[in-house]
Amino acid sequence: MTDDAAALYLGLISGTSADSIDAVLVRFGAAAPQTLAHLAHPWPEPLRRRLLALAQGEATPDLDQLGQLDVELGDHFAEAALHLLAHSNIPASAVRAIGSHGQTVCHRPGGAHPFSLQIGNPAVIAERCRIDVVADFRRADVAAGGQGAPLLPALHAKLLVRPGHARVILNLGGIANITVLRADGGVLGFDTGPANGLLDAWCQHHRGEAFDRDGAFAARGQVAPALLAPLLDDPYFALAPPKSTGREYFHLAWLARRAPLAGLEPADVQATLLELTARSVAAAVLQHAPEAEDVLACGGGVHNPLLMRRLTELLAPRRVESTATCGVDPDFLEATAFAWLARQRLLNLPGNLPAVTGARGPRVLGALYSAPAAGSS
Numbered sequence: 001m002t003d004d005a006a007a008l009y010l011g012l013i014s015g016t017s018a019d020s021i022d023a024v025l026v027r028f029g030a031a032a033p034q035t036l037a038h039l040a041h042p043w044p045e046p047l048r049r050r051l052l053a054l055a056q057g058e059a060t061p062d063l064d065q066l067g068q069l070d071v072e073l074g075d076h077f078a079e080a081a082l083h084l085l086a087h088s089n090i091p092a093s094a095v096r097a098i099g100s101h102g103q104t105v106c107h108r109p110g111g112a113h114p115f116s117l118q119i120g121n122p123a124v125i126a127e128r129c130r131i132d133v134v135a136d137f138r139r140a141d142v143a144a145g146g147q148g149a150p151l152l153p154a155l156h157a158k159l160l161v162r163p164g165h166a167r168v169i170l171n172l173g174g175i176a177n178i179t180v181l182r183a184d185g186g187v188l189g190f191d192t193g194p195a196n197g198l199l200d201a202w203c204q205h206h207r208g209e210a211f212d213r214d215g216a217f218a219a220r221g222q223v224a225p226a227l228l229a230p231l232l233d234d235p236y237f238a239l240a241p242p243k244s245t246g247r248e249y250f251h252l253a254w255l256a257r258r259a260p261l262a263g264l265e266p267a268d269v270q271a272t273l274l275e276l277t278a279r280s281v282a283a284a285v286l287q288h289a290p291e292a293e294d295v296l297a298c299g300g301g302v303h304n305p306l307l308m309r310r311l312t313e314l315l316a317p318r319r320v321e322s323t324a325t326c327g328v329d330p331d332f333l334e335a336t337a338f339a340w341l342a343r344q345r346l347l348n349l350p351g352n353l354p355a356v357t358g359a360r361g362p363r364v365l366g367a368l369y370s371a372p373a374a375g376s377s
């Protein structure tokens with residue numbers, strides 16, 4: 001395929017927080033990508049609960065349930081894409097491909113048989129949207145000995161590099177990950193540990209709310225040093241990159257295992273989990289990118305003023321700002337990355353950065369699910 005600068009790509013992702021399906025329509029040309037439209041398509045609440053329980057290992061589906069869930073999710077991803085097209089008045093025929101990350105239900109890049117499993121049947125999306133779909137982005141990297149994650153750094157390096165300056169891109173999703181853009185052009189990246197996933201889980205458990213809006217619940221509490229210390233002692237934080245993690249590791253059962261929670265005020269635990277996120281991110285930045293002049297944050301965590309304030313304090317004098325200050329919408333950068341990865345796949349170009357994931361080499365990522373032929377029923 002030749003690079004058609006006018007071609008549009010549609011990116012779809014539901015992250016580890018399972019807060020919504022993010023959908024974005026992007027044109028990639030020679031210049032910066034142009035975002036034509038975006039939307040966050042909410043999961044129905046009962047389905048969202050099922051997804052979270054599954055990702056945290058609380059509910060293990062049998063094969064029938066897993067197969068059906070894969071299709072059910074594929075339908076929701078298709079709906080998100082169709083809504084975006086309707087909302088932007090763009091015909092499906094104008095979209096070259098959809099890049100669909102799917103929903104991670106288990107990410108285990110270590111061990112004898114490493115894998116990273118995403119569901120949300122891509123064939124269903126291709127059939128319903130009548131657009132080619134690229135999916136299963138992590139498998140080739142894992143098969144090549146990599147973590148299969150994070151996959152955002154390649155696009156971060158293209159979009160947000162400031163030549164001659166060191167900078168960090170921080171994604172505050174369910175899990176936090178950093179991309180280090182070195183002044184000499186080198187790129188490093190890894191998951192630093194938990195972010196919104198644990199904050200959401202504790203808030204849901206104690207307040208029945210999906211997330212701690214503006215950090216208000218955490219702000220009512222005090223950091224509990226006796227809880228924070230054993231959490232920060234988790235061996236994941238000291239592991240050298242490449243490394244990646246997920247909700248199957250950092251979940252409420254992990255929290256209860258690391259430290260006794262009895263006698264603690266729920267708001268104090270929320271404050272401590274927020275502090276854990278800020279400290280673990282700051283430690284990773286200070287260890288791996290001490291020379292960074294600024295930290296550009298994206299992901300839902302940029303909307304938590306308490307978290308952003310603690311990061312600013314811990315990382316001073318470096319500037320900690322949203323990617324919005326560089327004209328990049330912090331809520332849709334991840335979906336944009338999967339639109340970009342779909343384009344890399346169609347152009348037969350690699351999508352991973354081996355220095356980040358630890359793969360043996362660059363790999364073309366993703367599998368192609370073709371749309372029904374034009375005119376077919």
Ligand SMILES: Nc1ncnc2c1ncn2[C@@H]1O[C@H](COP(=O)(O)OP(=O)(O)OP(=O)(O)O)[C@@H](O)[C@H]1O
Pocket residue numbers: 014015016017018019020171172173174175196197199200210211212213214215298299300301303304305334
């Ligand atoms: N106003 C806000 N105050 C506090 N937290 C917020 C606010 N808005 C969003 N969030 C947090 O952001 C989360 C969603 O972030 P995001 O979509 O980046 O995560 P994700 O989908 O899990 O992504 P990833 O795949 O990177 O882990 C919500 O679950 C919530 O915790």
Ligand SMILES: [Mg+2]
Pocket residue numbers: 014015016017018019020022
């Ligand atoms: Mg999300």
